[in-house]
Amino acid sequence: MMTQATEQPNATGHILVDHLRVRFGSKAAAVEAVSDVSMEVKPGEFISIIGPSGCGKSTLLNVVAGFVKPSEGTVTMDGKATDKPSADRGMVFQQYSLFPWLSVRKNVEFGLKQKGMDANHREEAARTLLGLAGLLAFENHYPDQLSGGMKQRVGIVRALATSPQVLLMDEPFGALDAQTRVVMQQILTNMWQRFRISVLFITHDIDESIFLSDRVYVMTARPGRIKAEIPILLPRPRTPDMALSPEYLRIKQQLRDLITEESLKAMGGELKDSGLAGFDIEVGPKGVAELI
């Protein structure tokens, strides 16, 4: 039951990023956001990309989604370049991106409508999916009437409705509180196992990346490169108490060391020494002015 989807013969959703570079701006003042990144999402794999803020991980995802063109290198899914957005690659955004003028069910139906599916089939498919996500009771609500966690569940269901080969997720739980996050991670794992599609997941939360992924790519500070590729060999289904297992803690320590290094770089080289040294100074009741 738990065999990897990679072993299926005609599996789809294979993303290949080959020596990708992305530069923004004109030649003289160009800023390199992504620098020589090569990575892969095998069919059915759950891959996370983790890195300090501003490291270009969202840019990388936007290239896969088809919103940003590569400056150099190639990004393909199942051999075809991802040069424009497509319903083959479902996307879930950090900001709630539900259409506020459509009911929950109509939001889920949106992608199917673009495919030209007739109203009855659309409704049936949307209700089935909403049922799976425990949202059927809210099918006629408007997005503004839902909590953040529910909105994001609808967002996931909407992205899954068009049967994409891969789900691209850009810090989808970043705006949620810690409790809701944990629940959402379980729901996402659940959905991923049901649908057996590839997932490319952007996050800056170490625990989230370990809990969800088969492999984690760590990116460097800008310009973003792949610093490390860490396989997560924890058995599935994963449970919250695995967070106490030696293997989990080992991975977490490893990831944290990698990311701390990069975060400090991202905050500026000089801060590395003097900035941290400053934490040791006892300011006391005198205040900063007197110290200087």
Place this chain on the structure above:
Amino acid sequence: MRTATSLNRVDPQAADAAQGPSLALAPKPEATLPGAPLPVQQAEAPIRRVAAWLRSALPKLLMTMLSLGLFVAFWYFATKYKLDFYIRFTNIPSPGEVWDNAARLAQSDKFYNNMYVSLRRILLGFSIATVLGVALGLLIGQYRGARALLFPLFETLRPVPAIAWVPMAIMLWPTNETSIVFITFLGSFFPILLNTIHGVNSVDPVLLRAARCLGTSEYGLLRQVVLPASLPHIFTGLAIGMGVAWVSLIAAEMISGQFGIGYFTWEAYALIEYADIAIGMIVIGVLGLMCSGAIRMLGNMLMPWMAGSTHGGQK
């Protein structure tokens, strides 16, 4: 990959069990209905509800009647004693005269015809302005090319008030009727156009990206995302446009009209039928109010998702 039909066979309870923790987060549907009346004993319910309504609405109603009553009372006494302190009430008709004339005009087909003609002009001019203003606003807001080509022209024409077009309109258009409709159109066109552009520009970009990821065509994006997302701003434009349409219509009718309520009001002045001036003014106000109300009703009908956000927060 599983298909929708195989998903159908998933036992809903099993699915719920899998989603156990999430269900705890979800408020029960019946608990989310805001403002639902608490169950009261059956027989007493209607009486109590009327009483509750009176308690909440009565003070407001009394204040409204008081302020209107004070206004009419001032009008009555000012005209009765022919007040003259810089503003002069010597020739102003009294409320009684106005009332008597109104009763007479209520029997007059000619008066109804004037109302009908004005409403028809508003409807025509405003409808054309809505269609053109929204369509061009969507294009200018969404496409850089359309913006570069059309926006400078509209920015040049916009500062010219619609009424300033009256002499030109009379020369431009074959009949008086079309030139008045044109003036009405001009008045409402720019507020509608500008608010539509503003609406398109303030569409959350993440919605556009989400729609593209769901396979929307370029036309689908305009029709299914940009238009509904801009509707609140468009309706702001329609409300303002309707106000300016009336201003422009009345001015045009007074200057160049035959028939119409603005013409009626001006003619009353020329014929020294002073009470009719007041009647014309009141009718213009009531018709304008009705038109704005119709826009608001249409807006509420077309934007049911706004119901919570516009009325929910009011006290």
